[in-house]
Amino acid sequence: MTTTAPSPSSAADLSTVDDLRTGFHEDLGPGERATLVSWLAFTATFAAVRLVTYSIRDKKGPFRNVSVGGAHIHHYMWGIGLLSGVGAVAVRGDDRVRRHPLVAGAYGSGLALIVDEFALLLDLQDVYWAKQGRVSVDLGVGAVALGGVGFAALPLLRRLARHRGARRGRSVA
DSSP states (O other): OOOOOOOHHHHHHHHHHHHHHHHHHHTSOHHHHHHHHHHHHHHHHHHHHHHHHHHHHTTOSSOOOOEETTEEOOTHHHHHHHHHHHHHHHHHSOHHHHTOHHHHHHHHHHHHHHHHTHHHHHHSSOOTTOHHHHHHHHHHHHHHHHHHHHHHHHHHHHHHHHHHHHHHHHHHO
16 A cells, blocks of 8 residues: 655645644633634624525525515524523533533524624614615624634634744754
């Protein structure tokens, strides 16, 4: 059996993934890990919901609105359900369960589902697709989501920079 050595770029990619995984578990405390997972879930869910809702509106792709008895079920309802579940875990769950990454992810995702339809909740009217402000709201929430991920990931990014600098120093010497 013949094996080939990994290319330098794939070896660097593997060490980056290993550095991030190690940093996630060693450099971040439980609260920082939960914060990062929540922001990542919020950002991914918000982006996915935007893509799905635009595809529904344009009648492209497999997605359709969900209706029960002729009434449209808005996705903020699923967000309220997720946050209710997270609240129940927070109130009743033991520490091991409360600190589980799925709880943090559910919190971030539920919040994104609600924030995406915040105008509907404020006005109690379906102004979801009104042109005025829709694009700016999308961009604003998207920027806030990415900014939150950036701030939550700072300890990991610093670790990655330290390890890359240390590797460069070793390879030069």
